Each structure stands twice: as C-alpha cells, then as structure tokens.
Amino acid sequence: MYRKFLTMAAGALVLGAASMSSAEAAGKNICVSWKTFQEERWKTDEAAIKAVVEAAGNKYASADAQGSAAKQQADIEGLITQGCNVILVVAFDSDAILPAFQAAADAGVKMISYDVLVEHPDALYVTFDNVGVGRLMAQTMLEKGKAEGDFAFIKGDKGDPNATFLFQGIMEVLKPNMDAGKIKNVCETFTDGWKPDAAQKNMEQCLTSVNNKVDAVISQNDGMAGGVVAALEAQGLAGTVPVTGQDGDKAALNRVATGTQLVSVWKDSRVLGQKAAEFANMIADGKALTEIPGVIKFSGGAKGVEVNAVLIPPNPITKANLGDVITAGWVTKEEVCAGAAADVEACK
Amino acid sequence: MAAVDNTQNPAMAQEGALTRFMRATEIDPRMLGMVGALLIIWIGFDIFSSFLRGGEALFGGSFLTPRNLWILLVQTSSIAVMTTGMVLIIVMRHIDLSVGSILGFTAVCIGTMQVYWLAPALGVGHPAIWIITLALGLALGAAIGAFHGTLIAYFGIPSFIVTLGGLIVWRGAAWSVIRGETVAPMDRNFKLIGGGISGTTPGSIGATASWILGLVICAAIVWLIFHGRKQRKRFNFGLRPMWAEYFLAIAGCLVVLGITWIVNSYYWPKGVVDRWAQATGVTIPPEGLNIAFGYSIPVLIALFVGIAMTFLANRTRLGRYIYAIGGNPEAAELAGINTKKITVIVFALMGMLAAISASISSARLDSATNALGQFDELYVIAAAVIGGTSLAGGLGTIYGAMLGALVMQSLQSGMTLLNFESATKDIVVGCVLVFAVWIDQVYRRRVK
Incomplete structure (x- = not known):
C-alpha cells in the first residue's frame, strides 16, 4: 500500500515536471535515475554531471528511487514520458530494471548504466575499471612496495562479488612472481562486512601464525587497511610493511602521507560523473555508442551479455602524487598532511 | 567444630569421588564444563596448527603461545565487557539488540570529539582529552540506554522492538555524525585503552x-x-x-x-x-x-567490569531485585520492587558498558568508523547464552558469560590462525552456540 502510494506520488511529480520542461524545451534533456540519495557520494556525482550537462546547453532532470526497484522502474517510465533524450541509471537491482531499459529502447531513448552494470545490449556502461583497481594495487605494490617476499591478502566480504573481482585483478599481476617463487601467499582471508576491526583481528592472527614474517599486505580497501596498520603497529612493523587500499578515505590518505600505507587507489566520482555526462551529451547529439571515445565491448556481467562500455582507470594515490587529491578539492592539505613524513612533496 | 561438615551427610556416602569433590568444593559443574571445553578447544587448535605450520607452543603449534593468548584476551575484552550487562538484561527477561549500534554511535561521537573538537581546541595530545571524551562517551551510552529503558518500562513497548529500533536508529545516527567517514587518529593517551602501542608507550x-x-x-x-x-x-x-x-x-x-x-x-x-x-x-x-x-589495559578494564558487575549482581539490593524480577516479575512487583525503575537502571548500565566497549574498540583500531560494532549484539547475546544465561529469565552468571565470550573468540581466532575459510568459521560458531545451549538444557533437566 505504502509503496503504491509512493509510486503514485512520484508519478504525479514526474508528470508535473514533464509538463514544465516541455513548455520551455531548449537543447536536449539529460536525465538521471538514482538508486538512492542517502549515500553522500551520489551528490558528488550529481554535481559533476549537472555541470557538464548544463555547460553544453542541455537540461538536467533526476529522480530518486529511494532504494526501491519498483519505484525506480516507475521513475524511468516517468522520465521517458517527460521527454528525456538520454537517461543515466544507477540501478538498484540490475535485473529488475531490465523491463524499464527495454521500454526506453522501444521509445527510442538512449540509456547509460552508470556505475552499476545493467546487461542490456543497447545501453552504454560507464564505470571505473574494478578489476583494474586490483591490478593497480598489485602493480603499485610491485613497483613502489615489495616485488618479492611473504604476502598477506586481506580480502573484503565473502558475499560481495567485488572482493572476488579485485582478487582476480591482484592475482593477474602477481602471478608471474608467484610462479617464479618470489612471492609467497602466507595468509589469505575474507573479512566480514569489510569491517576494519575484523580486518585487524585477521591481521593479528596472520602475524601470529607466521611469527611476523610478512613483507607486504594487500588489503582490498582503506577501511580494512586501517585495521591492518593498527595490527602492524602493535608489532612495531607499521611503515616497514607496505599496505594497499582503495577509496581515498581521508584517514587512509593521511596514512599514505605518514608512510604507514603505500597506496590508496582513488576512484574520483567527479571524473566518473564528468565522463558519463560528456558521453550523454554526445549520444544526445546523435553519436553512436560505438563511436564514444574509449569504448570497448564488455561481457563480464553475470549473464555474459555483450554491452558497449567505457572503463575509466582509477588513480593510485601514493606519496608521489598525493597532491592530486588536494588540488581536486577532495581533501584539504591540513587533513592529509598531519604528521606527514619529510619526503612528501605535496605536504611541503 | 560446631559447624556442620558437608561431607558427614549420610546421603552422600554412596556418591562417586567426582560428585563428592564437586559438592565439597561447591564449584559450579557448568563452569567446570566450560573451562574443560575451552581447554579442549585450545589444545585442539594447537595440535592442529602444529600439523599445518609448526611453532614453539606447548603442543608444537602456534595457538598456545603467550603472544596468541595475550592477543586472544585483548580481542575478547570488548565483547566480554558488554556481555556482563547482557546477562542482567536477559535475566530480567528482556533483550538488548542495540548494543552493537550504541557501540558504533558512541565510538563515532568519541572520535569526533577527540579529532574535530578537542584536539584543535586544547592541542593534539592534551592529557585532558581522553578523560573528557571517555566521561562524555560513557554518559552518552548511559543516556541512550536509559532512554531505551524508559520506553520499555514506562511506555510498555517490548524490549525486543525498542532495541531492534535502536539497532537501526543508532547505526544510522553513527553514519550521520561523520557522513560515513573514518575518524582517525585517536588521541594518543586514549589509544592506550585499546592495549596497542602508542609511540613507545604500550597499552599494558x-x-x-x-x-x-x-x-x-x-x-x-x-x-x-x-x-x-x-x-x-x-x-x-x-x-x-x-x-x-x-x-x-x-x-x-x-x-x-x-x-x-x-x-x-x-x-x-x-x-x-x-x-x-x-x-x-x-x-x-x-x-x-x-x-x-x-x-593489557583492555583486559584489566574487562576484569574490573566483571568484578564490579559480579558484586552488583550478588551483593547489592539492586542485584537481588534483578534476579527476583527475572524469576517472577509479577511476584516481584507485588512484593514492592519498583520494577520499572530497575528496568531503566539496567538498560542504562548496558548502554554505559557498550560505551566502554566503544572506547576499547575504537582505541584498539585507532580510528572510529560507523561500522564499528556491527553484529556485536549477536556475539554478546551468544556469549551470554553459551555462558549459561537462560533466555527464560532468572538464571545467569557474569563469569559464565565472560567465559562464554572467551570460548567464542577462541573459536574465531583459532580458525583464523589456521586459515579456515570465513564461511566455515560462521558455520562452526553457529553450531557451537546451539550445541552449548542444548548441553546446558540436558544438564539442567538431569539436575532437576
């Protein structure tokens, strides 16, 4: 009952917006269907998308599905009626949203699945290269951390496919050295809910089991890296054992500056939003999906459907390029540089 | 000797040596059983690990080393602190599902106070920071608990519902305080509460x-x-x-x-x-x-909390009332016990214990995140239940619950040490929980 009411209310709102926008139609309409606006990060994405869309003289409209697959479907139907030329969708449920994608395709509206893969052959998939994050972690470890020795792997939650994707990417890069016997996998463990305190316990047990003989730690995100560093510090090893991570957490970037974490692979959602909005503008102007710069064929989803995709490489933040996060306005210099090591250029 | 000697009772003449020993020493057989189970788990893990990697522990493994046991105690302390309060709650025929979320919320508040308010105001590492934040943190935890208790006692909402709501609300509140960011690093004096090493000062x-x-x-x-x-x-x-x-x-x-x-x-x-x-x-x-x-300091905190709570449960009027209410709420009320007030006090106490655990966990991790303490409520309840607390109310001991927490953590640490898959860990811990309660039931029926 409640959901029905929400859907109706949303429909009414969308219809109202539709009559408004068609009255003053100028340029193309680029629309976004968000899965939920409760997470802060989507606001960052929205600002980036809006700026690019409006700079090109197009119009921006959006709908928030509030974490409901049913509402998102109604949202998209509403956006089609509203006369959107291109709809970016952050899918809440990538299977349940397929009928809405088909309806859009039938109505001649172009779709972009943003950040979350929707396996529809007519949609463009724009996301960060997630397997690439794993590869980047491993590469940075080989180039700037340790290229041989005893490695510990602190993986994310066992129920999250991302943990497995990341691990695939990591192993791809490390495999030659592992086969040559240079790198030994001494601990490998999943971490419930990606929790930092669980990662700390896992790392403590790992260090106990091999009597501190760990040369490098591949942690799959920054939160867990925090737990790993706390465990290393209790053994006086923090700073000598390189640790990886991702997300560009403030605390993690500070650890990069102080030298207890080697790298935080940073997925700047502003870059993602900006790129996706540029593509949306191009598609609205009639460009074919296959002509988008950097487009590839991607079929790594659960169903193996081949879609056009642009995979944007993330930025591995180490001591050397810590300035990137500061100049981008992601964090302030004071936040990152508290207690920084002397050799960090960005903190001078 | 004027007093009666227990062993002279003729009814006990035919008893076996073990029974006589147990009766004479008045040791709770359930506690002895739990200690036995703990020893079996420890020795089992040590032998198992000796096959895998070898080590210098008692049985050639790496489990029964001073280092691992030391870390095991530290890892147990946060859950052990909370479980002492959970015993009293369950004894009173209530439940508190919100402890993990209260932990997360108070940890985030303590972290925010330290990093964003007090450190800039008083200077980083000022000796008053840890005292102020700890005191405010405990007060906050107690206030949240008292609020839950009031809703339960005076508004008549079942504790399951109130604290289920609390589980969701405080986790959300923890996120809102810092918008999902990680607060780090904690104050350098505060950090010692977690038992880690702060610079060159160890937390022990x-x-x-x-x-x-x-x-x-x-x-x-x-x-x-x-x-x-x-x-x-x-x-x-x-x-x-x-x-x-x-x-x-x-x-x-x-x-x-x-x-x-x-x-x-x-x-x-x-x-x-x-x-x-x-x-x-x-x-x-x-x-x-x-x-x-x-x-280490967290273990000492847990020890102190355990002793204080045992004293409260066994030697104070409040403690007597709690068990009386658990045994028969109506009778207790008719006997003139203010059950509502006591409900509020016990939930406030639980909130404060969650705040102590929040201090231990965040100090140990050297950061506060909104995910801290997630699922802890389940481990806390499981520890209390493994430790012989009856969900029907009226029965349960503080030391039993703390031992239960140690059993659970031993299983988890041991399996991590042996590189078990985390799915296997979940399965084993769940099975042990059910098995322990079943054994307890069987024992109680036989005693009757």
Missing part, C-alpha cells in the same frame, strides 16, 4: 605491576575464602571441608599466577624495542632486549 602495565597485581588477586582469593568461612561459621551455615578450602585457594592462585606468567612471557616485538631504544637512548644488548607486556 609491564612485568612488575602484573606480578604485583597477580599477587594482590591471590591474596584477595585467600581472604575471600577465609572470610567466607568465618561468616558461614558465624551464621552456622554448612562449611566446606578444610581440604576443599585449601584446594580452592591453591587452585585459584595457581590460575591467576599462571595467567600472569603467560602475559609476562609475551615480549615487545623487535620493531617496538628498536623504536623505544631510539627514543630513550638505551643501547640494546646483542642478545636482544626482552621487555614484557604484562596485563
């Missing part, structure tokens, strides 16, 4: 203080036994035979001194010694420097 009390503490506890055990015997004589109660008194005193002291010896056999890791030597200008002899950790 060192060898000498640990031995002194061990001896003090020994003396306390002897005094308690002596004093107890005197009191029993005074009121003409049944006495334990002298050999049983000696046995209890010696066994208790041996356990305490044994644990002290273990925590004093875990030495500072080389990296920390080097850093310390550098900071203090001490030259390290070529054979290395062995500085013992001793009892």
